């Protein structure tokens with residue numbers, strides 16, 4: 759049966775490829791956006807995950823159209839890099855608010871639907887940097903590491919109801935986010951990746967879709983790297 763799938767930040771980048779992967783598999787897919795609208799064929803709901811009221815309204819809209827959310831992909835995220843000594847409270851908090859607190863908000867709302875369904879899959883998009891750290895990314899790395907503790911706590915709280923919570927930790931993926939890197943920085947990063955290339959968004963989407971499949975029913979609280987070997991050992 760077609761499941762109700764919600765991908766936050768599914769209007770572009772990795773999220774959009776994830777949304778399309780579920781759609782191609784026959785699921786009913788909704789994506790959040792912050793004003794851009796949704797690409798053809800996907801149900802777009804306006805939602806800034808930093809606003810609890812928008813999160814509530816977005817879920818109501820999705821569930822009126824597609825039924826209770828059974829698969830949640832918490833993908834929306836931002837970077838705002840800077841070295842620790844120059845990182846202001848606002849810069850730190852803004853990234854935590856979008857990446858970590860935003861994920862808590864959508865997970866909490868999704869959990870109430872999944873508990874009623876007595877099944878569900880939550881997948882949080884973290885980053886290799888959450889475990890390895892990244893110079894200039896104290897805020898981003900903290901937010902992405904936080905997702906691991908959150909997902910594992912949810913896995914423990916809701917596992918007995920057939921709800922799983924897992925984390926996907928991509929390395930460098932070709933999207934708008936990585937287009938911002940300078941050519942020198944890109945070359946430096948490539949030198950550290952055993953597979954010597956960035957990932958395509960499809961390579962992250964395939965892992966996410968698999969985690970939501972029957973084949974992955976016994977996997978919960980896991981952190982799956984999709985990083986070309988960059989974070990090996992974590």
Ligand code: NDP
Nearest residue numbers: 767771772792806807833834835885928930931933934935
């Ligand atoms: P993009 O910058 O291409 O897209 C980010 C998405 O998040 C957009 O859809 C954006 O919406 C949405 N978003 C940002 N802030 C909010 C918010 N407050 N509320 C709702 N939506 C929001 O990023 P990527 O596709 O590259 O990244 C997707 C996820 O993958 C992120 O969590 C990122 O941290 C993670 N990641 C990315 C890597 C990479 O190399 N690209 C590597 C590892 C992890 P809008 O269009 O409205 O701006």
